[in-house]
Amino acid sequence: MKLSILLSVLVIAAASAVPRQQRQFPDDFIFGTATASYQIEGAWDEDGKGENIWDYNTHRDPTIIVDQSNGDVAADSYHNYKRDVEMMRELGLDCYRFSLSWPRILPSGFPNHINQAGVDFYNNYIDEMLKYNIQPIVTLYHWDLPQKLQELGGFTNPLFEEWFEDYARVAYSLFGDRVKLWITFNEPKEICYQGYGSVTKMPQVNATGIGEYLCAKHLVMGHGRAYHSYNNDFKPSQGGQCGLTINLQWYMPDTDSEEDAHAVDLMNQATWALYTDPIYSPEGGFPKELSEIVAKKSAEQGYPRSRMLSFTDEERVYVQGTYDFLGLNHYSGNIVSATRYKEPYAVPSIYDDIDVGWTVNESWLKGQAAWNYLVPNSLYNCLTLLRQRYNDPDIYVTESGWSGAPDASLIDEDRVTYYATIMEQMLAAIDEGVKLKGYMAWSLLDNFEWMKGYTERFGLYAVEFSSPERTRTPRLSAFFYKEVLRTRTAVAADYRPEEFTMKIDEGH
Numbered sequence: 001m002k003l004s005i006l007l008s009v010l011v012i013a014a015a016s017a018v019p020r021q022q023r024q025f026p027d028d029f030i031f032g033t034a035t036a037s038y039q040i041e042g043a044w045d046e047d048g049k050g051e052n053i054w055d056y057n058t059h060r061d062p063t064i065i066v067d068q069s070n071g072d073v074a075a076d077s078y079h080n081y082k083r084d085v086e087m088m089r090e091l092g093l094d095c096y097r098f099s100l101s102w103p104r105i106l107p108s109g110f111p112n113h114i115n116q117a118g119v120d121f122y123n124n125y126i127d128e129m130l131k132y133n134i135q136p137i138v139t140l141y142h143w144d145l146p147q148k149l150q151e152l153g154g155f156t157n158p159l160f161e162e163w164f165e166d167y168a169r170v171a172y173s174l175f176g177d178r179v180k181l182w183i184t185f186n187e188p189k190e191i192c193y194q195g196y197g198s199v200t201k202m203p204q205v206n207a208t209g210i211g212e213y214l215c216a217k218h219l220v221m222g223h224g225r226a227y228h229s230y231n232n233d234f235k236p237s238q239g240g241q242c243g244l245t246i247n248l249q250w251y252m253p254d255t256d257s258e259e260d261a262h263a264v265d266l267m268n269q270a271t272w273a274l275y276t277d278p279i280y281s282p283e284g285g286f287p288k289e290l291s292e293i294v295a296k297k298s299a300e301q302g303y304p305r306s307r308m309l310s311f312t313d314e315e316r317v318y319v320q321g322t323y324d325f326l327g328l329n330h331y332s333g334n335i336v337s338a339t340r341y342k343e344p345y346a347v348p349s350i351y352d353d354i355d356v357g358w359t360v361n362e363s364w365l366k367g368q369a370a371w372n373y374l375v376p377n378s379l380y381n382c383l384t385l386l387r388q389r390y391n392d393p394d395i396y397v398t399e400s401g402w403s404g405a406p407d408a409s410l411i412d413e414d415r416v417t418y419y420a421t422i423m424e425q426m427l428a429a430i431d432e433g434v435k436l437k438g439y440m441a442w443s444l445l446d447n448f449e450w451m452k453g454y455t456e457r458f459g460l461y462a463v464e465f466s467s468p469e470r471t472r473t474p475r476l477s478a479f480f481y482k483e484v485l486r487t488r489t490a491v492a493a494d495y496r497p498e499e500f501t502m503k504i505d506e507g508h
């Protein structure tokens with residue numbers, strides 16, 4: 001034992017002798033974890049909370065979720081929030097990203113009635129974090145729209161932008177004295193394409209080729225309004241920042257042909273730049289090429305106007321530059337081709353519009369989720385791409401993580417490998433000059449994984465969903481992450497604290 005410690009000290013010493021500029025994360029870099037209200041809170045109808053689109057649909061038809069589960073109780077963080085904050089302290093977090101449930105605060109979706117019990121819950125949660133110097137980072141919208149607003153069309157209604165601004169203002173005025181980082185929307189593509197352009201998220205509108213484009217404009221305008229509200233009326237006294245979080249897969253070309261490079265560019269436009277170019281690009285507006293393609297296809301398909309909306313000059317200028325930082329969620333990657341790997345896409349649909357194919361390399365380390373691979377350098381590549389495209393913004397990685405099986409042991413070695421790799425890539429990106437300000441691991445604890453229910457686990461802490469207490473137990477990855485935070489370096493993937501060395505010896 002002593003010898004092995006000595007050896008590992010020598011190995012670490014040797015590794016740090018390698019001339020790398022930046023072996024340590026900067027002092028002001030913040031580490032945290034992330035969660036979302038519907039995935040962890042439970043208490044779906046307690047204390048005056050209104051119904052959201054997941055409550056409504058999972059109750060209406062339980063079979064839409066693979067294990068026929070729902071978020072009625074989830075990890076029960078509504079009642080266990082003190083234990084959650086205790087876990088944050090165990091890990092040594094600088095910050096914690098969570099989302100507000102819109103209908104817990106505004107049961108009808110509108111600010112005519114504020115649900116005080118919901119406000120109390122978030123006040124207690126935030127105050128408990130602040131007691132231990134953990135900075136709360138709030139996502140205003142992480143997919144749990146008030147059902148009442150969906151009945152009015154949700155994100156497809158042009159009035160959505162006003163509804164969202166009204167809600168955002170309520171949140172800033174209630175919590176902005178203590179919350180200094182605000183994220184308007186989590187993952188626009190997952191909201192718009194999955195929720196309105198297909199059936200892979202609620203509200204499963206499935207208006208392919210139409211719904212995602214309606215949603216895209218109203219979401220971007222809603223973001224712009226929420227940003228301006230904050231900037232004009234709250235920032236001067238509260239002094240915080242506001243941004244948007246997108247999800248990026250790293251898309252790499254199948255071959256080095258020009259066609260495949262172009263296919264990658266189209267994938268980037270359709271899956272994230274559609275939402276970020278209007279806000280973050282110097283030109284503003286939706287990506288030009290995508291707009292032209294959709295206009296042309298719409299005409300060929302007999303539509304009197306493009307299925308994709310555009311901005312008036314006034315709107316374009318209004319949303320341009322409405323950010324203080326960019327939030328990046330990153331998990332995985334794909335190989336993209338102009339000619340191969342295509343599926344029969346719905347017509348019309350955004351994937352039919354761009355007409356490219358994608359696949360994976362089966363030699364990549366694979367997680368439990370079908371889309372979850374460890375792709376070489378993927379986070380580093382996404383960070384440098386965003387830096388280039390958007391003129392070097394401040395960036396936070398607001399999510400990244402690894403999916404495991406529900407029966408997975410506490411010794412989650414693949415997850416540790418994933419996190420170890422990601423830490424190295426972030427240090428390299430910082431070396432490269434990316435203004436990377438923080439990192440939030442998805443997730444603090446196992447939770448309701450949307451359509452996959454409880455069959456995919458992302459937690460640093462395992463949650464026992466069969467126990468009424470929803471007992472939480474740290475996995476190996478929790479100890480690994482804690483060590484990263486303690487040392488503020490990229491800890492080696494074979495790091496094993498004593499506790500786990502013993503478990504491995506006992507054959508657990």
Ligand code: PNW
Binds near residue numbers: 332449
């Ligand atoms: C995120 N992809 O979604 C969500 O923000 C979380 O709510 C969710 O639980 C978590 O990741 C894990 O799935 C993703 O395209 C969206 O690879 C897209 C991808 C991955 C995750």
